[in-house]
Amino acid sequence: LRLWSGIAWIIVAGIIITLMLKGKEPGDELRGLITVFAFLASAWYCVVQYRKEQGESQS
Structure with a gap:
């Protein structure tokens, strides 16, 4: 689960960096x-953490 969380953050960071490198001003659309x-990403992380806690409490 941590691996997927890390991949998600890398993808998000990559998209933001790519947009920044293109020289786009952070307009309303980008924001x-x-x-x-x-x-x-935050919602997904919360769900992953919740499922992990549920799994630990069941076992």
Whole structure:
């Protein structure tokens, strides 16, 4: 699970870095994109952590 979490963060970081290297100014569209990615990554991480805790409590 940690591996997938790490891969997700690498993908998000890669997208942000790519957009920055293209020289785009952080406009509303880019801010919205980053916000959505941050929200999805955070929500996904919370779900993964919750499932991990549920699995540990069951065993």
